[in-house]
Amino acid sequence: MATTIKxxxxxxxxxxxxxxxxxxRKGYVAPETKERISSVMKQMNYKPLxxxxxxxxxxxxxxxxxxxxxxxxxxxxxxSQIFLGMEYAARKSxxxxxxxxxxxxxxxxxxxxxxxxxxxxxxxALAGRVSHALIEYLDNQQLPFVLxxxxxxGKSFNCVKIDNYNGAFRAVENLVLxxxxxxxFIGGTFFHPSIKERYRGYxxxxxxxxxxxxxxxxxxxxxxNIETSRAIxxxxxxxxxxxxxxxxxxxxxxxxxxxxxxxxxxxIGKRIPQEIAVVGFDDIPPAEYNIPKLSTLRVPKLEIxxxxxxxxxxxxxxxxxxxxxxxxSVDLVIRESSHSxxxxx
Amino acid sequence: MATTIKxxxxxxxxxxxxxxxxxxRKGYVAPETKERISSVMKQMNYKPLxxxxxxxxxxxxxxxxxxxxxxxxxxxxxxSQIFLGMEYAARKSxxxxxxxxxxxxxxxxxxxxxxxxxxxxxxxALAGRVSHALIEYLDNQQLPFVLxxxxxxGKSFNCVKIDNYNGAFRAVENLVLxxxxxxxFIGGTFFHPSIKERYRGYxxxxxxxxxxxxxxxxxxxxxxNIETSRAIxxxxxxxxxxxxxxxxxxxxxxxxxxxxxxxxxxxIGKRIPQEIAVVGFDDIPPAEYNIPKLSTLRVPKLEIxxxxxxxxxxxxxxxxxxxxxxxxSVDLVIRESSHSxxxxx
DNA sequence: CTGAAAGCGCTTACAG
DNA sequence: CTGAAAGCGCTTACAG
Numbered sequence: 157m158a159t160t161i162k163x164x165x166x167x168x169x170x171x172x173x174x175x176x177x178x179x180x181r182k183g184y185v186a187p188e189t190k191e192r193i194s195s196v197m198k199q200m201n202y203k204p205l206x207x208x209x210x211x212x213x214x215x216x217x218x219x220x221x222x223x224x225x226x227x228x229x230x231x232x233x234x235x236s237q238i239f240l241g242m243e244y245a246a247r248k249s250x251x252x253x254x255x256x257x258x259x260x261x262x263x264x265x266x267x268x269x270x271x272x273x274x275x276x277x278x279x280x281a282l283a284g285r286v287s288h289a290l291i292e293y294l295d296n297q298q299l300p301f302v303l304x305x306x307x308x309x310g311k312s313f314n315c316v317k318i319d320n321y322n323g324a325f326r327a328v329e330n331l332v333l334x335x336x337x338x339x340x341f342i343g344g345t346f347f348h349p350s351i352k353e354r355y356r357g358y359x360x361x362x363x364x365x366x367x368x369x370x371x372x373x374x375x376x377x378x379x380x381n382i383e384t385s386r387a388i389x390x391x392x393x394x395x396x397x398x399x400x401x402x403x404x405x406x407x408x409x410x411x412x413x414x415x416x417x418x419x420x421x422x423x424i425g426k427r428i429p430q431e432i433a434v435v436g437f438d439d440i441p442p443a444e445y446n447i448p449k450l451s452t453l454r455v456p457k458l459e460i461x462x463x464x465x466x467x468x469x470x471x472x473x474x475x476x477x478x479x480x481x482x483x484x485s486v487d488l489v490i491r492e493s494s495h496s497x498x499x500x501x
Numbered sequence: 502m503a504t505t506i507k508x509x510x511x512x513x514x515x516x517x518x519x520x521x522x523x524x525x526r527k528g529y530v531a532p533e534t535k536e537r538i539s540s541v542m543k544q545m546n547y548k549p550l551x552x553x554x555x556x557x558x559x560x561x562x563x564x565x566x567x568x569x570x571x572x573x574x575x576x577x578x579x580x581s582q583i584f585l586g587m588e589y590a591a592r593k594s595x596x597x598x599x600x601x602x603x604x605x606x607x608x609x610x611x612x613x614x615x616x617x618x619x620x621x622x623x624x625x626a627l628a629g630r631v632s633h634a635l636i637e638y639l640d641n642q643q644l645p646f647v648l649x650x651x652x653x654x655g656k657s658f659n660c661v662k663i664d665n666y667n668g669a670f671r672a673v674e675n676l677v678l679x680x681x682x683x684x685x686f687i688g689g690t691f692f693h694p695s696i697k698e699r700y701r702g703y704x705x706x707x708x709x710x711x712x713x714x715x716x717x718x719x720x721x722x723x724x725x726n727i728e729t730s731r732a733i734x735x736x737x738x739x740x741x742x743x744x745x746x747x748x749x750x751x752x753x754x755x756x757x758x759x760x761x762x763x764x765x766x767x768x769i770g771k772r773i774p775q776e777i778a779v780v781g782f783d784d785i786p787p788a789e790y791n792i793p794k795l796s797t798l799r800v801p802k803l804e805i806x807x808x809x810x811x812x813x814x815x816x817x818x819x820x821x822x823x824x825x826x827x828x829x830s831v832d833l834v835i836r837e838s839s840h841s842x843x844x845x846x
Numbered sequence: 847c848t849g850a851a852a853g854c855g856c857t858t859a860c861a862g
Numbered sequence: 863c864t865g866a867a868a869g870c871g872c873t874t875a876c877a878g
Contacts, residue, residue, distance in 0.1 A: 207553075213856085
């Protein structure tokens with residue numbers, strides 16, 4: 157038997173109520189009693205039983221983290237890093253993040269994650285593209301939730317977003333200022349709002365410098381309407397460069413695609429970045445180890461997780477809160493793939 | 502207020518004890534009462550409160566999944582797939598898997614995961630290489646645990662392992678039978694037992710066919726004493742092929758490395774698989790989408806997670822169980838990178 | 847086959 | 863500033 161609050165009370169010569177008070181840092185307890193109790197707790201290595209506490213407070217102390225199965229299993233380390241950010245934040249507040257996946261053809265009747273089925277969470281974070289049926293379900297249940305890196309047009313839910321537009325804009329502007337004239341875009345499905353926004357940033361930066369005239373966008377954009385992958389990048393680069401050898405820079409919808417693009421360029425035999433500059437988005441770990449090292453926009457994944465956790469907690473404690481969107485900025489990280497000086501030093 | 506066991510009892514006209522019995526499928530309850538109670542539960546959408554149940558049964562219903570921070574964040578989707586396998590298995594038994602990371606310089610005094618600190622798990626799964634201090638701690642605490650894809654020489658802990666040796670042996674034998682004469686090995690640190698075993702399989706397969714004479718192994722092996730990465734593969738392939746152009750096959754310690762190897766070979770301009778065959782290990786998702794598609798040994802990651810979960814549960818229910826090792830077989834998957842016919846069809 | 851009752855370990859008004 | 867007591871929602875011997 158582990159030691160309980162009773163043992164502590166007895167040993168410290170007080171009632172369990174008092175022990176509970178110091179445990180929860182609530183009410184006033186005489187400094188000396190407090191001190192005594194604390195030392196007894198430490199000495200007996202006391203650990204309050206969570207389930208008892210939860211039963212009494214009627215809170216679960218758990219937060220659900222839901223992600224589409226495909227996203228979790230695919231190339232992207234992206235959403236697991238965000239999970240990690242939440243987990244870090246959770247450590248401080250003693251709650252647990254329950255990670256689970258949901259099928260692409262999710263049906264609330266049959267596929268409900270069990271922590272939802274059994275009311276084992278106080279709130280839920282939804283990472284990335286996720287079933288609208290699920291969002292609706294949560295909304296109806298009045299269970300607090302936040303969307304991460306996702307949104308529904310016309311709806312105002314609590315969410316944490318990446319500043320895709322400004323990041324893309326800055327990256328492309330940077331290429332223009334580096335005297336690149338023919339800047340291509342390679343990407344995956346626009347179904348995901350992030351990709352769409354990145355494209356918008358690309359387009360508007362070109363417009364600002366009056367580059368996006370006549371067929372420019374059409375000629376220099378290559379998108380496949382599927383989840384992003386290296387393959388898209390490699391295909392895209394090959395096709396685009398064969399058709400338009402004047403291309404001197406490629407802005408990619410994310411790093412995974414960019415790494416494929418680099419492979420494609422290398423096979424054709426052009427030099428990066430001297431002949432073609434490549435910029436990605438996300439700054440996933442392999443970006444830094446790629447050869448050449450990939451220039452990209454650093455998305456602060458841990459910070460996003462943290463913000464999601466904090467927003468969700470506010471929401472849990474104050475269910476009538478006005479919905480808000482937190483937009484997290486990104487940093488342009490210049491590495492070898494877009495910075496010709498790096499080879500001349 | 503959610504509906505409780507009392508509401509059910511009242512509505513069904515029985516005591517809460519009886520409701521509890523049907524809830525837990527225990528003891529005998531008259532079929533008709535049982536039926537009545539079940540239908541009331543369904544009708545009222547009753548969900549037993551886990552924390553109350555846990556308090557009464559003195560079990561947490563949670564299982565911890567611990568992984569080194571580096572492993573979780575790096576390229577490998579490997580351990581998160583295993584996590585997913587555990588999570589799938591857990592769904593059936595209504596328990597939760599709490600995923601957390603531990604720092605590389607883990608110190609049990611300060612860095613203890615909070616589910617360990619607060620006794621919130623019934624057992625723990627340790628994925629991959631993990632701090633020995635942590636293993637020792639768990640052993641001392643008599644907390645049930647299983648090692649996944651890891652072991653300590655001389656110790657007999659419960660563990661789930663990959664059949665690295667036989668997989669590697671089979672892959673290399675397959676290359677030999679395909680008439681490859683100069684088969685290289687490229688890998689990362691042998692600190693991880695899996696890599697070491699894969700190398701052993703490589704060596705012994707060569708020995709079987711009397712290939713591993715004189716300097717063969719030395720000449721054709723390239724290892725860097727760090728975590729595996731694409732970069733190792735690309736470097737290794739470049740160096741090895743420049744020095745020994747006769748190499749006609751490369752067996753890689755894992756897929757990540759193999760993908761780097763392929764890039765390296767492509768840059769040199771040799772054809773895969775006609776001039777050089779490449780085989781990886783793990784079958785991570787990108788292997789299938791790589792260009793060319795990567796031949797590899799498929800490690801059934803979900804199955805490993807499931808076995809780990811089941812083994813851990815047995816252990817929890819029977820703490821004095823004789824420790825066992827479950828060795829999970831791998832499958833040789835032939836794709837384009839080692840199968841010249843695929844290009845001739 | 848079913849019910850009354852004690853108990854799991856904590857929190858929280860409420861007295862004093 | 864501290865204690866007695868009720869209560870959180872369930873399980874589990876024990877009667878009957």
